[in-house]
Amino acid sequence: MTIILDPDEPAGWREAPSAPAADDNPFVQGLNPEQREAVEYRGPALLIVAGAGSGKTRVLTHRIAGLIASREAWPSQILAITFTNKAAAEMRERVGALLGEADDGMWISTFHSACVRILRREAEAIGLSQTFTIYDSADQRTILKRIIKELDADTMGFTPAGAASKISKLKNELADVETYARNANLNDPHEVTFLSIFREYSRRLRDASALDFDDLIAETVYLFRAFPKTAALYRRRFRHLLVDEYQDTNHAQYSLIHELTRPVEPEEVHELEAQGLHVRGLLDANHEIPGASLTVVGDSDQSIYAFRGADIRNISEFERDFPGARVVLLEQNYRSTQNILSAANAVIANNFDRKDKNLWTADGAGEQIVGYTGYTAHDEAQFVADEIDALHRAGMAYREMAVFYRTNAQTRALEEIFVRSAVPYRVIGGTKFYERAEIKDAMAYLIAVANPLDELALRRILNTPKRGIGPATETALAKFADENDLSFREAMRAAAGLGLGPKVTGAILGLVGILDQAALMMVPTDPASGSNAGAAKVSEVLAFLLAEGGLVTALRGSRDPQDETRAENVEELLAQTKAFDTENPGSTLVDYLTQVSLVAAADELDDASGTVSLMTLHTAKGLEFEAVFLTGIEEGLLPHQMSATEPGGPAEERRLFYVGITRARKRLYLSLAMSRAQFGEVAVAMPSRYLQEIPEGLIDWKQSPGDATSRGGTQPRALNARRGPGSGGYGRSADDRFGSARRLESLDRFSVTKSEAPRAEWANKVTGTVRDNGDLTLEAGDRIRHTDFGDGTVQQVTGEGTKRIAHVAFDAAGAKKLLIKIAPIEKL
DNA sequence: CTGATTCGGATTTTT
DNA sequence: TCCGAATCAG
Numbered sequence: 001m002t003i004i005l006d007p008d009e010p011a012g013w014r015e016a017p018s019a020p021a022a023d024d025n026p027f028v029q030g031l032n033p034e035q036r037e038a039v040e041y042r043g044p045a046l047l048i049v050a051g052a053g054s055g056k057t058r059v060l061t062h063r064i065a066g067l068i069a070s071r072e073a074w075p076s077q078i079l080a081i082t083f084t085n086k087a088a089a090e091m092r093e094r095v096g097a098l099l100g101e102a103d104d105g106m107w108i109s110t111f112h113s114a115c116v117r118i119l120r121r122e123a124e125a126i127g128l129s130q131t132f133t134i135y136d137s138a139d140q141r142t143i144l145k146r147i148i149k150e151l152d153a154d155t156m157g158f159t160p161a162g163a164a165s166k167i168s169k170l171k172n173e174l175a176d177v178e179t180y181a182r183n184a185n186l187n188d189p190h191e192v193t194f195l196s197i198f199r200e201y202s203r204r205l206r207d208a209s210a211l212d213f214d215d216l217i218a219e220t221v222y223l224f225r226a227f228p229k230t231a232a233l234y235r236r237r238f239r240h241l242l243v244d245e246y247q248d249t250n251h252a253q254y255s256l257i258h259e260l261t262r263p264v265e266p267e268e269v270h271e272l273e274a275q276g277l278h279v280r281g282l283l284d285a286n287h288e289i290p291g292a293s294l295t296v297v298g299d300s301d302q303s304i305y306a307f308r309g310a311d312i313r314n315i316s317e318f319e320r321d322f323p324g325a326r327v328v329l330l331e332q333n334y335r336s337t338q339n340i341l342s343a344a345n346a347v348i349a350n351n352f353d354r355k356d357k358n359l360w361t362a363d364g365a366g367e368q369i370v371g372y373t374g375y376t377a378h379d380e381a382q383f384v385a386d387e388i389d390a391l392h393r394a395g396m397a398y399r400e401m402a403v404f405y406r407t408n409a410q411t412r413a414l415e416e417i418f419v420r421s422a423v424p425y426r427v428i429g430g431t432k433f434y435e436r437a438e439i440k441d442a443m444a445y446l447i448a449v450a451n452p453l454d455e456l457a458l459r460r461i462l463n464t465p466k467r468g469i470g471p472a473t474e475t476a477l478a479k480f481a482d483e484n485d486l487s488f489r490e491a492m493r494a495a496a497g498l499g500l501g502p503k504v505t506g507a508i509l510g511l512v513g514i515l516d517q518a519a520l521m522m523v524p525t526d527p528a529s530g531s532n533a534g535a536a537k538v539s540e541v542l543a544f545l546l547a548e549g550g551l552v553t554a555l556r557g558s559r560d561p562q563d564e565t566r567a568e569n570v571e572e573l574l575a576q577t578k579a580f581d582t583e584n585p586g587s588t589l590v591d592y593l594t595q596v597s598l599v600a601a602a603d604e605l606d607d608a609s610g611t612v613s614l615m616t617l618h619t620a621k622g623l624e625f626e627a628v629f630l631t632g633i634e635e636g637l638l639p640h641q642m643s644a645t646e647p648g649g650p651a652e653e654r655r656l657f658y659v660g661i662t663r664a665r666k667r668l669y670l671s672l673a674m675s676r677a678q679f680g681e682v683a684v685a686m687p688s689r690y691l692q693e694i695p696e697g698l699i700d701w702k703q704s705p706g707d708a709t710s711r712g713g714t715q716p717r718a719l720n721a722r723r724g725p726g727s728g729g730y731g732r733s734a735d736d737r738f739g740s741a742r743r744l745e746s747l748d749r750f751s752v753t754k755s756e757a758p759r760a761e762w763a764n765k766v767t768g769t770v771r772d773n774g775d776l777t778l779e780a781g782d783r784i785r786h787t788d789f790g791d792g793t794v795q796q797v798t799g800e801g802t803k804r805i806a807h808v809a810f811d812a813a814g815a816k817k818l819l820i821k822i823a824p825i826e827k828l
Numbered sequence: 829c830t831g832a833t834t835c836g837g838a839t840t841t842t843t
Numbered sequence: 844t845c846c847g848a849a850t851c852a853g
Binding site for chain 1: 837838839840841842843
């Protein structure tokens with residue numbers, strides 16, 4: 001009979017039912033020997049080096065399930081950190097399925113969510129309101145913009161984005177203002193100014209009781225360091241720490257892991273006992289609670305967040321950090337075909353300074369990788385659309401296909417063509433719902449209610465919708481607050497004494513009255529009980545604020561046609577809060593705001609949707625699809641030109657390419673364009689250097705860069721085809737392998753160069769043209785003319801209303817699907 | 829204070 | 844190309 005600690009049990013102890021026979025662990029069935037070891041190893045530290053597609057989620061979930069089923073740990077003693085909320089949800093679900101029971105008290109979340117949870121609980125200790133606001137990068141920019149303006153720092157070349165990234169870097173290194181001030185060179189005026197910006201920024205966040213993303217981690221580390229007793233509580237609780245995507249942790253996150261896995265020393269053990277917390281069974285011979293067992297999973301080849309402070313050394317030096325750590329290498333791939341893996345292996349092998357790793361599969365070579373070079377981005381997009389259509393006709397579901405790109409700007413051409421070609425798609429990330437101005441406005445109302453100290457939120461809604469409170473009044477309020485040591489909210493309440501016009505004063509008092517009233521709605525009947533019973537639901541408060549604040553009414557009454565959509569978006573938000581209320585009964589407004597603040601792009605993925613997913617390569621990490629299209633594989637884009645100046649840039653870009661390749665299960669498509677529009681101007685694009693790194697024979701070029709650039713009638717030739725006889729050798733140099741494409745003469749191969757005009761033979765084959773065809777009706781047998789594809793015959797028409805789709809056999813361009821309403825066609 | 833207009837500048841990736 | 848800031852007329 002085992003008795004182990006259960007932190008969630010009031011008594012602190014619970015008797016564990018006898019463990020199942022230990023010699024037959026059901027959670028290693030069907031695992032390969034390495035996976036099995038990763039699941040079964042017990043010790044203070046375990047590093048699982050998991051190549052792409054090697055089943056690491058499986059290993060992690062089985063490891064957790066095994067710990068719980070064998071009664072080595074209660075669920076509540078487990079803290080598992082994932083990269084996205086979606087990954088967390090998936091892991092929770094899979095552990096639940098393995099155990100066949102609910103996961104009481106298990107923490108499976110992102111770093112940020114876990115920290116918010118801890119910080120809200122301990123907020124008072126570090127002088128923060130429990131309802132602190134989480135500022136996103138846009139909020140950060142707004143504040144920095146104001147500060148820079150006030151300090152006249154723009155004359156010294158400071159930009160909000162620049163300052164934000166510098167502050168973020170410092171926070172990721174756990175350097176706060178005072179630390180920075182101590183090390184700053186005060187003879188450098190630039191540094192002095194930056195220090196003032198940093199100091200002022202920190203002051204404003206503190207005054208508003210707000211934290212930015214980086215603070216969430218850093219403040220938690222500070223909390224643990226400043227309050228050993230608090231730290232001891234969490235160290236006692238979490239006995240097993242599991243961290244996914246360890247290669248992408250930054251210094252602050254690394255420190256947090258260290259703080260959590262430290263032993264609880266005898267003095268703190270006494271403290272815990274004095275507080276009535278049990279430690280029996282946890283103590284070792286030295287009368288301390290040993291550090292939690294740490295399992296990290298990662299793959300340094302997939303480290304793509306160095307720009308955000310991720311430090312690859314965290315993983316490469318794990319064995320040094322945790323002496324005696326076991327390392328398990330997972331190399332067998334269960335996701336992709338060998339052709340895809342061979343391409344990935346070959347590409348990543350070009351990164352020096354890495355441990356050799358070779359992905360392999362037992363499942364066979366599979367199809368060749370398909371390559372295509374378009375003349376323009378639209379041409380490229382048309383290729384993707386056509387292939388998607390072909391795959392779909394062959395029986396592949398749209399949701400099993402994904403299109404990746406390096407920058408969000410690349411979605412434009414893809415979307416234009418997809419819409420026209422009736423490809424159902426969804427952009428993951430990009431301009432997110434919650435980043436829309438009207439949504440941020442509505443959210444600001446909620447934030448102002450939850451956190452009255454939040455000046456940013458107040459100022460945002462002060463004159464939204466228009467109430468006649470202009471910049472002058474706003475400044476007056478801010479000045480009054482500053483001089484009388486009041487919060488902005490208090491200054492608003494005192495507006496009557498400011499000598500403003502009666503209309504303006506009335507508007508201010510009206511707004512602050514609405515907010516105060518809403519705040520009252522949020523108070524539970526019995527605040528002391530910790531339950532939220534009696535408090536208004538989030539949706540009720542939002543409905544009240546919208547009705548009284550007049551945001552939707554103003555949008556509906558506006559003459560701007562776009563405002564109608566904005567009003568609908570706000571209604572959509574209201575519907576979302578209703579859903580939140582139903583799904584999370586008893587949750588508070590702050591819970592809602594937290595959840596919204598921490599959603600990531602990948603969290604939006606909806607497995608059930610029958611659409612193709614479009615996303616950046618960064619968002620794609622951790623996902624997999626049956627078919628993957630990697631687009632824009634060009635110099636300047638991948639590697640991105642901006643990466644050239646960053647240390648380790650090209651290597652990181654190569655890892656990004658590697659991540660993209662390894663997302664594909666069965667089919668991989670690589671495409672690029674020979675010219676790409678940038679700010680309306682057409683620039684010549686060169687094939688990415690990484691393309692040459694893929695061995696010949698793996699790619700089947702439908703149209704190679706050679707075709708697109710040669711003058712006059714060259715044979716289609718693979719990008720990496722051997723040179724003809726007589727030209728000497730099969731060198732590995734780039735020029736040799738580019739065949740005819742190499743004579744792009746003096747153009748700098750490694751950058752995107754502007755040219756006056758596209759050359760005639762590159763004239764746009766496919767454009768993004770659309771046209772409003774009204775209610776043009778077509779039926780099978782009709783002849784039509786398309787601006788890009790020429791003449792063709794309608795085979796059949798499907799769909800209803802504005803979504804009517806013509807299936808057309810073009811005389812020259814082959815079969816295409818067209819959305820009748822907008823395709824650039826005319827009936828002949 | 830509001831709304832229209834013009835002009836200049838920007839684009840990497842994201843919790 | 845598009846977005847935001849600056850400018851000016853009501």
